[in-house]
Amino acid sequence: MTQSPVTTISEIGKHDGQSVTLRGWLYNLRESGKLLFPIFRDGSGVIQGVLAKNAVAAEVFDAVKSLTQESSVIVEGKVRADKRAPGGFELDVAAIEIVQRVSESDPYPISPKEHGVEFLMEHRHLWLRSSRQSSILRVRAEIIKAVRDFFDDRGFVLTDSPILTPAACEGTSTLFPVDYFDEQAYLTQSGQLYIEASAMALGKVYSFGPTFRAEKSKTRRHLTEFWMVEPEVAYATLDDIMDLAEGLISSVVKKCLERRRADLDVIGRDVSKLEKIEAPFPRITYDAAVQMLQEGHAQGALESKFEWGGDLGSPDETYLAQKFDRPVMVHRYPAKVKAFYMEPDPKNPAAALCVDVLAPEGYGEIIGGSQRMSSYELLVQRIREHGLPEEAFKWYLDLRKYGSVPHSGFGMGIERAVAWICGLEHVRETIPFPRMLNRLYP
């Protein structure tokens, strides 16, 4: 092959009328008599090639004609703007080098036709190559970058929490145990307790990493391994972190609309719904939410009547979220349904200074946060009430002995945020290799 400049499909518009080299894979091949229409992908996008039998060398035509799906190829050809092409450009193929040809006796299993969930999940390592899955992963990467930029630009310091932990932060029933030499350790279910310590050192901090929950949940919103970003701010109140949460979400959505609109189109997302996501978000108390739920039940929109004092269930969250066109913040839940470390509301000690942010369109809770308890005595009392091993929390209690201050933070689940922003049916598509109740492979 001659040496034309190597480029990518996403950049190919800059080379209109020129010869270029693309390195990628055959996505599909159509033919019509003496014409071939190979579709190539290279990780940045998809482009259709064209070969006419009387216009190219016979060996090039035959080589393309015999290609199998997902064979890896280096192609050279002239870029041509064409209204018939979905991406606006086509490639008049002049030469091709087959890097590895997929055998027809063992063809690529994922055809352009429909497949079932189980089959696709068994072939997740190959499913990632589809346009839709590639676009989702690009949006995921954009969301993570937008999250980190948001905090970095505001003076937060990234202080990651350990993955291996000696004890639970919210009870032991949902932990994955691992052998740690002669001790029992667990995979973390939240980095929160540790970033409280680093917030006391550095003021404004966040952690970003994987978390693990051995919940036997089998729903479209659950993974056993998922990624969380958790900011923690010294001297911040509940109101402060509600401001922070709505700023984060609106900033992330805006970045995706600016930089990943083409991918959102591939995924089929209705971006008009995302364009409405601007601060301020509605804020309602738990008490107001209960009233809305009871009205919903009276109107027949909800099956069961919600009683004050319980935690919100999935159908309840979906109902509340449907009342708004942007995320809704529900704050001040009853303390007894929330974690032990939450500060009581001074105006009503039965309520906790906490907030759940419910995404629109039924995507459920994407953020959970609170003001943390700052009193040593009260925290000891709560740890005992919850039957937690006091010895394991000695270091955490130290934070309340040496310059304790009010502080607040929250956790945002990356996969739920990706599912919502992309408009996906299930969080399993939001991460390259999802870990679920019945899925550890591939």
Next chain:
RNA sequence: UCCUCAGUAGCUCAAUGGCAGAGCAUCCGGCUGUUAACCGGAGGGUUGUAGGUUCGAGUCCUACCUGAGGAGCCA
């Protein structure tokens, strides 16, 4: 853990208790603008597993396995 549904060709699905079928994929042939191309042909089956009912079971019954959707729990 509980509730509901499903499992038939590589994939997606049909088949009243009575001969196991189609589309896609693969292979062969045709077509100079195809858009999940189309047209013709070929090969491809231990109907999830183990029992049971029946003259006869993909179909009915029991148990188990696997998967999906939901509840609870949660981000």
